[in-house]
Amino acid sequence: MEGGLLRRFYFELLGIRELVWVARQIINTRPTHIWFHQIGNRFPKILVPACRILGISTLTTLHDFGTLLGRKLYPSDFRWYDKDVSDHIKRIYLEQPRIIQGCKPQDLLLRMRKQVVKIYLNTSSSLICISKLQEVILSESGINVATVIPNGIDRCKCDLIPSLSKSRFDILFAGRPNAKGLELLAQAVSEDENSHLHLAGSDRLVEIVGQYLDSNQYTFHGTLNSMEINELIHKVELVSVISQCFDVYPTITLEAIAHGCPVLTTPLTGNSDLAKAISPELVIDFSTKPNLSRIKIIVKESPTVYPSIYTVSDTWKRYEEILIQIS
Ligand SMILES: [Zn+2]
Numbered sequence: 629m630e631g632g633l634l635r636r637f638y639f640e641l642l643g644i645r646e647l648v649w650v651a652r653q654i655i656n657t658r659p660t661h662i663w664f665h666q667i668g669n670r671f672p673k674i675l676v677p678a679c680r681i682l683g684i685s686t687l688t689t690l691h692d693f694g695t696l697l698g699r700k701l702y703p704s705d706f707r708w709y710d711k712d713v714s715d716h717i718k719r720i721y722l723e724q725p726r727i728i729q730g731c732k733p734q735d736l737l738l739r740m741r742k743q744v745v746k747i748y749l750n751t752s753s754s755l756i757c758i759s760k761l762q763e764v765i766l767s768e769s770g771i772n773v774a775t776v777i778p779n780g781i782d783r784c785k786c787d788l789i790p791s792l793s794k795s796r797f798d799i800l801f802a803g804r805p806n807a808k809g810l811e812l813l814a815q816a817v818s819e820d821e822n823s824h825l826h827l828a829g830s831d832r833l834v835e836i837v838g839q840y841l842d843s844n845q846y847t848f849h850g851t852l853n854s855m856e857i858n859e860l861i862h863k864v865e866l867v868s869v870i871s872q873c874f875d876v877y878p879t880i881t882l883e884a885i886a887h888g889c890p891v892l893t894t895p896l897t898g899n900s901d902l903a904k905a906i907s908p909e910l911v912i913d914f915s916t917k918p919n920l921s922r923i924k925i926i927v928k929e930s931p932t933v934y935p936s937i938y939t940v941s942d943t944w945k946r947y948e949e950i951l952i953q954i955s
Pocket residue numbers: 784785786858862886887
């Protein structure tokens with residue numbers, strides 16, 4: 629743990645090899661702006677203040693919690709959690725900055741790293757988040773977020789792919805099962821004889837749903853590539869993303885909407901407003917079993933084209949505006 633933390637500390641904050649590489653690029657290209665994406669993951673954050681000292685504007689995009697907070701944040705991590713997520717987060721962070729799940733508050737190195745990361749992020753000319761929910765969480769933990777720019781969605785150009793079965797209500801669950809409400813979904817499907825669950829991902833998905841479903845109530849597709857996922861999205865009536873932890877911006881929601889499929893999600897996902905555009909009833913409580921008989925009616929009555937889509941070109945326009953502002 630200590631060795632791992634020290635190594636992370638070195639790579640995130642110093643990373644001499646990366647610094648030398650970037651210094652070479654700066655000398656060769658003499659940029660006026662540098663765009664850092666997910667600087668917490670690989671690039672040493674010290675580059676951000678270093679660039680500012682050199683007079684180079686830095687645009688930073690962050691699509692997670694930037695190593696400041698646990699990767700998986702659950703509502704239970706917040707002491708006063710109630711159903712109003714944003715109010716709750718504000719309250720807890722106003723009380724006391726709190727290092728949560730997976731971290732040890734007494735660990736001086738962790739505390740120091742958190743402070744340094746916060747300073748580096750706040751040194752950026754402009755820090756951009758991907759969702760309002762993420763902005764609330766980061767802002768309340770002391771990070772100055774300039775604006776929120778969601779990823780755009782363009783409509784697919786797939787040829788018509790026929791449904792699997794008109795008489796059945798097919799639901800897709802894709803990805804890793806941790807904190808995505810798969811158990812609740814499987815329980816709901818087990819009580820609804822007309823529903824059928826499609827699983828795309830690891831064998832672990834089968835282990836989980838096997839506790840609730842007979843083999844004829846689900847189809848396991850294994851790990852699919854993005855093209856195969858897209859085809860499957862066209863064949864189902866609903867994609868389930870009922871996250872039970874704060875999920876900054878689940879990609880599967882964007883994929884589902886791009887291919888014209890309604891999404892069932894929770895207020896803990898940063899892009900739940902996209903599901904809400906079809907019906908507010910598609911954004912459900914994260915701790916209760918979905919009511920499939922009601923959801924079927926909503927999906928049946930839902931428009932065939934998603935309203936007010938924020939396109940990829942809209943996203944780029946917003947980024948261009950920011951780049952002009954920080955010039
Ligand atoms: Zn498509």
